[in-house]
Amino acid sequence: MIDPIRHGVIVNYNTNPIMDAVMSRLAPAVAIVIVSAILAACSQGSAKPVAEAKKATPSGQPVETARVERGELTARYAGTATLQAEREATLVGEVPGTVLHMLVEEGDRVRKGQVLARLDADRSRLQLREAEADLQRRRNDVERGDTLLARQLIAANTHDQTRADFAVRQAEVDLARVGVARSEIRAPFDGVVTRRWIKQGQLLKAGDPVFDVADFRDLRADLRVPERDAGALAKGQKVDFTVDALAGRPFQAVVERIAPVVDRDSGTVAVTVRVDNASETLRPGLFARMEIAFLHVPDALLVPKTAVLGNRNETIVYRIEDGKATRVPVRIGHASGARVQILEGMPAGAEVVVTGHAALSDGALVDVLPADAAAVAATRAIASTGAKRG
Numbered sequence: 060m061i062d063p064i065r066h067g068v069i070v071n072y073n074t075n076p077i078m079d080a081v082m083s084r085l086a087p088a089v090a091i092v093i094v095s096a097i098l099a100a101c102s103q104g105s106a107k108p109v110a111e112a113k114k115a116t117p118s119g120q121p122v123e124t125a126r127v128e129r130g131e132l133t134a135r136y137a138g139t140a141t142l143q144a145e146r147e148a149t150l151v152g153e154v155p156g157t158v159l160h161m162l163v164e165e166g167d168r169v170r171k172g173q174v175l176a177r178l179d180a181d182r183s184r185l186q187l188r189e190a191e192a193d194l195q196r197r198r199n200d201v202e203r204g205d206t207l208l209a210r211q212l213i214a215a216n217t218h219d220q221t222r223a224d225f226a227v228r229q230a231e232v233d234l235a236r237v238g239v240a241r242s243e244i245r246a247p248f249d250g251v252v253t254r255r256w257i258k259q260g261q262l263l264k265a266g267d268p269v270f271d272v273a274d275f276r277d278l279r280a281d282l283r284v285p286e287r288d289a290g291a292l293a294k295g296q297k298v299d300f301t302v303d304a305l306a307g308r309p310f311q312a313v314v315e316r317i318a319p320v321v322d323r324d325s326g327t328v329a330v331t332v333r334v335d336n337a338s339e340t341l342r343p344g345l346f347a348r349m350e351i352a353f354l355h356v357p358d359a360l361l362v363p364k365t366a367v368l369g370n371r372n373e374t375i376v377y378r379i380e381d382g383k384a385t386r387v388p389v390r391i392g393h394a395s396g397a398r399v400q401i402l403e404g405m406p407a408g409a410e411v412v413v414t415g416h417a418a419l420s421d422g423a424l425v426d427v428l429p430a431d432a433a434a435v436a437a438t439r440a441i442a443s444t445g446a447k448r449g
């Protein structure tokens with residue numbers, strides 16, 4: 060007899076015995092078929108909405124955007140340079156000799172014509188005395204010849220040769236006097252001794268360096284300005300600059316001269332900036348950060364610099380229209396801070412991509428993120444890239 064609880068069927072004990080035997084054999088198979096049908100129906104019902112959900116939500120490239128705006132633009136050129144003395148010189152010994160006296164040291168202020176060192180000039184003085192004695196003899200010969208020529212006692216060409224010999228010897232005397240004078244090393248201009256090359260008692264040869272002298276009151280800086288910006292510069296324009304060594308203290312200078320040609324290799328123009336350092340606060344060799352404001356546009360079309368892609372041949376931005384990124388060529392002007400001027404190709408109010416456009420293509424679907432969400436996505440992308448490289 061079949062257990063009604065275990066097999067899940069209700070048995071009528073008043074039925075035919077043959078039917079009871081058939082039912083006892085079919086009951087387990089029927090239960091299995093019913094359970095299988097229920098499970099299949101449930102799995103089909105749950106899979107269909109998931110597939111439909113995936114199909115209904117296509118993914119887009121996450122990007123951050125900004126609007127093209129109108130605003131005030133002040134174009135500035137920013138560059139770095141090392142301050143140099145406009146007047147600086149390395150003094151050398153013009154005659155050989157031994158250093159007898161050193162009258163200044165490094166850091167000393169000197170005046171034009173001041174004696175800085177003296178060399179042994181005994182040999183030069185002896186040569187000068189010898190040349191002067193011979194010059195006097197030849198002077199006497201010229202005077203005697205004048206008297207004889209007046210009496211027609213000598214030929215004119217003989218007297219001309221005497222005069223020529225006297226002139227040559229006069230030049231030799233003058234040269235000897237210069238040699239004696241050059242035994243004293245003198246300052247060529249007002250300035251500061253920046254380096255001493257010699258020691259007392261040292262034997263100098265002609266051309267050996269002796270002192271470096273520089274004028275701190277008149278400094279300059281050489282800048283290399285891109286040709287596009289150099290066209291807006293002019294002589295006399297003000298230059299603002301700071302010096303790292305002086306805690307960013309602000310200073311002012313002026314554009315003194317602009318090279319008339321463009322360097323073919325770098326595409327830049329040499330610009331010389333003159334610094335009036337009458338207070339001598341600055342020194343040659345200091346590193347300066349310079350900025351020149353050369354153009355002001357009161358109503359310019361501006362976009363963030365990060366929105367602009369391209370090179371010197373083509374510049375583009377990605378504009379967002381109907382959830383898609385459209386590649387738009389533009390012509391840009393000058394930059395000011397974190398923004399750049401748009402001259403052609405983009406209207407005011409247009410929405411452009413500023414973050415996430417590295418992997419974009421024309422017509423790609425995008426998902427515009429809020430600024431904070433875009434920052435998080437960018438951070439994750441960088442971390443993911445680093446992990447892959449590692």
